[in-house]
Amino acid sequence: MTEPRASYAPKGGGAIRAAELRFSPLTGRAGLKVAGEICLPTHDTWERALERVVQQSEPSYHLELSAVTFADMAGVTALAVVAQSLDHGRRVVLDRPPASMSRLLDLFWPDLPAIEVSAV
Known part of the structure; x- marks a missing residue:
């Protein structure tokens, strides 16, 4: 699933470029592969993708x-x-x-049990 690109001009001028956020389903487990930037032009797209997390019944x-x-x-x-x-036990x-x-999660939500960060 690919969403439309959103264009924006970087602060201080410069070339206009497209911010893009792309998704594809993972194989063998519930979830998405995400590529691109999570920023102002792609927030609506990101939030729609996050709605899937709540709608799924899998524990992870x-x-x-x-x-x-x-x-x-x-x-x-x-x-x-x-x-x-998320319901208790889901993550x-x-x-x-x-x-x-990772830095923002560590700073503002260091003990949020429903998020697990994996480096694998």
């Missing part, structure tokens, strides 16, 4: 994030809010998240 939902190049505070907050809304497993996401 995997997000393979090795191809995500950036995640801003609002994107990580949306992930944490979804994780907090989101983040496979190889970008450093920005």
Whole structure:
């Protein structure tokens, strides 16, 4: 599933480029492979993808994030809010998240049991 690209101009001018967030289903487990940037132009796309986490009945939902190049505070907050809304015992497993996401989770949600970070 690929969502439309959103264009924005970097702060301070410069070339306009497209922020993009792409998803594909994982094989053999519930979840998505995510690629691109989680930022203002892609927030709606990210939040729609996170809705799948809540809708699934599996105890673990995997997000393979090795191809995500950036995640801003609002994107990580949306992930944490979804994780907090999961039933007891359910979790989101983040496979190889970008450093920005890991840092924000460690700073603001260090003990959130519904998120597991995996480097594998």
